[in-house]
Amino acid sequence: MSWILLTIYILNFLTIIAILFIERKKPVTAFSWILLLTFLPVVGFIFYPILGRNLRPNEKKSFRLKMEFDKLYNKRLHKEHLSSKNTIHKYNFEYEDLIKMNANAGNSIYSQDNEVAVFTRGRDKFTSLFKDIEEAKDSINMLYYIINNDKLGREIVKLLTRKAREGVEVRILYDHIGSISTPHKMFTALINAGGNVYRFSPVGLGTYTRINYRNHRKIVVIDGKIGYTGGMNIGDEYLGMHKRITPWRDTHLRITGSAVYALQERFLMDWSYASKNVNEQDSDELCRFFPVIQSKGSVGMQVLSSGPDINGEQIKRAYIKMINSAKESIFIQTPYFIPDDSFLEALKIAALSGVDIKVMLPGIPDRTLVYRATTSYIKDLLECGAKVSLYAGFLHSKMLLVDGKVASIGTANMDVRSFSSNFEINTFIYDKQLSSECSKIFEEDLGHSKLLTKESYHKRGLRIKLQEGLCRLLSPFL
Known part of the structure; x- marks a missing residue:
């Protein structure tokens, strides 16, 4: 037993050296890990490989390839699918510097033809979402950090299964850790009906470092024309049905207008990474995800993404x-x-x-x-x-x-x-x-x-x- 502890102490000491001189972590983060490794060596030995290390070489390569693919995808979408749409580029000059920074750093297009509804109650948001899903004719793309295996989650999957049987293309992407208690078999009927479901960055014994890098986004795009994003996941708690915590207050948006293109673009890039379907960028069918949007809105908007695959926060x-x-x-x-x-x-x-x-x-x-x-x-x-x-x-x-x-x-x-x-x-x-x-x-x-x-x-x-x-x-x- 003593030699095991000695080995842990030696490895922890080498880890501290790496933190100080190789990994170049932020001072507060480095100090916290050094304290943990020093005073709780066994705990530090267990958790540092999972939560503390920067991406392993294979994960770095994976995210680097994702970043390179995203850039190519973004360039192709802007050139072939977005440039011909009715996106408006008239800047709101009072915040032109912020708009330009988001555009330059995050490839975030600015549009000023949007209509936006703000939801502060889960029931209002999901009533609207169910209605839009019911009326979908072509495609439903959905990404959530959490899709719970509860009443609301099962009702949405049931509705999506019916839409898939009607011929609507349904895609669901959910985060593996965020939805860790949700069995993948919950989507079996949807998959059998022709829907496609993937977990984002699934965690296993060989990919345990992924646990620290989660897809926290919430995106729904219906027929390429209606978008949803904001803080609400899919779970009964948003309907006031949490046993311990109530009320549960959140904010979510329903968007129509050219900003939906940006939501669709982000979904498709994450989808291509998770499904490993990198050839989809060459498909002519990609055009159907970006139909011409006729909007009478006047709200100026940008959609901005960030993540460990993007340089800069x-x-x-x-x-x-x-x-x-x-x-x-x-x-x-x-x-x-x-x-x-x-x-x-x-x-x-x-x-x-x-x-x-x-x-x-x-x-x-x-x-x-x-x-x-x-x-x-x-x-x-x-x-x-x-x-x-x-x-x-x-x-x-x-x-x-x-x-x-x-x-x-x-x-x-x-x-x-x-x-x-x-x-x-x-x-x-x-x-x-x-x-x-x-x-x-x-x-x-x-x-x-x-x-x-x-x-x-x-x-x-x-x-x-x-x-x-x-x-x-x-x-x-x-």
Whole structure:
């Protein structure tokens, strides 16, 4: 037994050397791993190969090939399928620098012919989604981080199975870890009816490092003309049926207009990676996924993706750009607030510049360890003058609203995992009317929230303070 422990200590020591001089991790992350490997060597020995290592050579190659393929796919789509569509390129000049940054860094097309419906209740979103699926004529492409094996999940799969039998092409892509409790046999009837179902980046004994890189996106595109994206997964909790956590508040969008092309493009790129069907980019049938869209909308939008296969943390950069542009107000809703130094410093600078910053977090957690890491950052916010409110329930909405003029709604949380490790997708909305609607939603949520003061925050017990300190230290692993 002693020689096993000695071997672990030696391997941990070599790992620490690698962290310091080879892997070049961010200082906070490196420090956290060094502490864990030093003081809990057995735990560190188990978890570092899974959560701590950068991608293994074969995974790096896989993601590099995905990135190269995505670029080729993006170029082909823009040249042959999107350039001839009715995408409008008239910039919203007040935020032209943000639009250009997203376009240059993330190949994000800007369009100004969109109609957008905002859902804050799961029942409203799924009622609309079921109706659109019922009316689908050609194709249904669906990507979710979580598709639960519950009443709602089975109802959607049942409807999709019927549509597949009617001749509609149905594709489902779901994250293996996010939907770990969902058996693949749940989709057997759909597959037998002609539907196609894949798990994104499935994890096995030989691919255990993939557990750290999850597809957190939520995308539905119907007939190439109607798109859905936002924070809602597929599960009964979004219908208020969670046994422990209620209410469950989230934000989701239904989009018609040229922005749907970007959602379709992102889905097809992820689909091609997961299904390994890289030849589809040469298929003439690809045109059918990008029909001409006749829209009477006027909302300016961009759709931006980020992930470990993309150089740079695109969504985080866009968040910081928005924060730096703020003159009057910044409203934030997020279930998990574990920012890196650059994001937190941008907020502090804005607060010190007189910008009214309001941050809304859940009052009821879904994951205790992550929640304690989140609440540890409340001190940083309060000390710089930001106002922090706790929603009376679980808040899963991811929204950033600046000056009541520009908003970002999507899948990315304000935390380091969303910024760097997860595959995420966000919309950036340049429209005063829709931003005003988002402001009203935020203000309405404030009516169901408790404002934290420095005094009330500092009254929390010693046990909670110790938990926060430990969880903040461990946040790179959460």
